[in-house]
Amino acid sequence: MGSLSTFIPLIIFVAIFYFLLIRPQQKRTKETKEMQSSLSRGDKIVTIGGLQGTIDSIDDQTVVLRCGTSKLTFERSAIRGVLKKSGANVHAENEKKDAKEESAEKAEN
Template sequence: MIVISTAFAQSAAGGAESGLLSFLPLILMFGVLYFLAIRPQMKRQKEHKAMVEALQKGDEVISSGGLLGRITKISDAYITLEVAELADKPVEVVVQRAAVQSLLPRGTLKETR
């Protein structure tokens, strides 16, 4: 009878520590996930937002659909891209501002045409 009560007392005392230790791997996994996945994604989103806000008329860009063009008009939500010239008239396409994937160095489109 004394052996059973001693064993029960030992397991009850270790129960509080094992409860905290059981959450430690979960906390560590969340920390690793945050630094490897969430934080870099938030940084990329912040950089993309700053790039989209800084767009100017005359910038050469690539849209998310792969369309290369020069910005001719800018509004709050949309930009107009000149993608080609056909019979000395510009071919223009309207895309959302957020659809701009990257900014190209000036003069890039002259090399591709």
């Protein structure tokens, strides 16, 4: 019985560590991957270095950004966030959100 009581604080510590550190990091990583996979031509983005530009072209690994009159090539993973989706993408993103909301409502009922 004594050995069980010594493991309980360790188990609690591991559970707290998981819910406060590991799980939120996994969620951020998933959101970043989803954002990077939904990029398309015309989106206004910001890189991890703070450079802002518009996507001129994109493939599986690289993104060509138009910044004023210059074009710069970056790895897709160097994109931190989307500032503004292009017009065609806004409609597609809204449809995805609506579908997620509907599935969440069905799951609640």
